[in-house]
Amino acid sequence: xxxxxxxxxxxxxxxxxxxxxxxxxxxxxxxxxxxxxxxxxxxxxxxxxxxxxxxxxxxxxxxxxxxxxxxxxxxxxxxxxxxxxxxxxxxxxxxxxxxxxxxxxxxxxxxxxxxxxxxxxxxxxxxxxxxxxxxxxxxxxxxxxxxxxxxxxxxxxxxxxxxxxxxxxxxxxxxxxxxxxxxxxxxxxxxxxxxxxxxxxxxxxxxxxxxxxxxxxxxxxxxxxxxxxxxxxxxxxxxxxxxxxxxxxxxxxxxxxxxxxxxxxxxxxxxxxxxxxxxxxxxxxxxxxxxxxxxxxxxxxxxxxxxxxxxxxxxxxxxxxxxxxxxxxxxxxxxxxxxxxxxxxxxxxxxxxxxxxxxxxxxxxxxxxxxxxxxxxxxxxxxxxxxxxxxxxxxxxxxxxxx
Numbered sequence: 001x002x003x004x005x006x007x008x009x010x011x012x013x014x015x016x017x018x019x020x021x022x023x024x025x026x027x028x029x030x031x032x033x034x035x036x037x038x039x040x041x042x043x044x045x046x047x048x049x050x051x052x053x054x055x056x057x058x059x060x061x062x063x064x065x066x067x068x069x070x071x072x073x074x075x076x077x078x079x080x081x082x083x084x085x086x087x088x089x090x091x092x093x094x095x096x097x098x099x100x101x102x103x104x105x106x107x108x109x110x111x112x113x114x115x116x117x118x119x120x121x122x123x124x125x126x127x128x129x130x131x132x133x134x135x136x137x138x139x140x141x142x143x144x145x146x147x148x149x150x151x152x153x154x155x156x157x158x159x160x161x162x163x164x165x166x167x168x169x170x171x172x173x174x175x176x177x178x179x180x181x182x183x184x185x186x187x188x189x190x191x192x193x194x195x196x197x198x199x200x201x202x203x204x205x206x207x208x209x210x211x212x213x214x215x216x217x218x219x220x221x222x223x224x225x226x227x228x229x230x231x232x233x234x235x236x237x238x239x240x241x242x243x244x245x246x247x248x249x250x251x252x253x254x255x256x257x258x259x260x261x262x263x264x265x266x267x268x269x270x271x272x273x274x275x276x277x278x279x280x281x282x283x284x285x286x287x288x289x290x291x292x293x294x295x296x297x298x299x300x301x302x303x304x305x306x307x308x309x310x311x312x313x314x315x316x317x318x319x320x321x322x323x324x325x326x327x328x329x330x331x332x333x334x335x336x337x338x339x340x341x342x343x344x345x346x347x348x349x350x351x352x353x354x355x356x357x358x359x360x361x362x363x364x365x366x367x368x369x370x371x372x373x374x375x376x377x378x379x380x381x382x383x384x385x386x387x388x389x390x391x392x393x394x395x396x397x398x399x400x401x402x403x
């Protein structure tokens with residue numbers, strides 16, 4: 001048989017197709033126009049357990065489940081191949097021993113020179129394991145405690161779980177195919193697209209928008225704070241991005257309550273006390289960090305203005321250690337008080353505190369200090385008297401000595 005004859009011989013073409021099918025691990029079957037098996041490849045034998053002599057001459061419907069045969073699915077598949085020139089279906093098939101497997105089947109009509117259908121060529125592949133993996137993946141997705149949203153590189157949603165439906169208020173059929181920005185407030189869409197593009201440029205498991213307050217939006221338009229963790233996925237459809245989304249509204253509210261409680265405790269631990277008219281004292285207890293120092297200064301300045309204080313006593317006997325940072329905080333507080341016209345006195349300077357200040361080389365400038373609060377109060381009275389005397393002298397000069 002010459003090359004041209006071989007190319008025109010259907011049997012030769014089927015054998016060529018079978019060789020390709022064997023390389024792919026598929027089962028090649030050729031049917032006549034009625035759906036009866038004409039040729040049966042070795043891949044189909046390995047896949048179904050039927051030898052060629054057992055199956056040849058029988059209807060391909062023997063491979064279909066009883067319920068599919070009753071529904072006429074075998075004929076429907078061939079009619080779809082005729083109408084479309086090709087059809088790809090997936091469903092359950094039955095082996096010789098009665099066992100079922102999940103099959104992906106591609107069927108195409110074989111035409112004669114006049115374009116009439118003389119038969120069909122089908123390729124069958126066992127995808128049971130893949131389907132099992134997909135089923136397990138979907139089960140894991142559905143059992144995840146967080147809302148899970150999977151999107152393609154174009155940013156369109158391909159899969160969501162029921163937690164995502166509950167969190168955002170969308171049924172999944174309204175989400176699949178939509179841009180993922182549907183779950184983000186409109187004003188943040190451009191920023192979200194930049195985050196998405198940045199992730200796709202260097203995909204890795206990581207949180208999204210580190211340091212930013214991320215927001216989601218429900219179907220009814222309400223916004224809520226979220227945390228998002230991103231993971232890259234490699235699938236048969238290409239690279240995908242899996243986003244685990246968690247509503248952190250309750251946690252943020254709890255954090256706000258804790259901050260408020262902490263601030264209240266800090267205020268209680270640094271109360272501003274009016275000792276006498278124009279003299280206030282601020283006993284500092286515990287560690288003095290930047291946040292607490294800022295609140296301490298604000299509270300002190302407010303009380304200086306409200307009580308018209310002229311002398312401020314900062315008692316540090318309750319501060320466990322004085323380091324450079326603590327000293328800097330104290331100096332800033334004193335400088336702020338001086339700008340308001342108040343003289344500052346530091347009391348409670350213990351020997352070890354004084355030694356630490358000298359050892360650290362901290363320059364407290366002209367800051368007045370006393371060992372005990374009692375000594376600081378005596379100094380405060382003297383300062384008030386001096387200021388009162390200075391005020392009287394100024395008044396006499398202004399009035400020319402007249403009382």
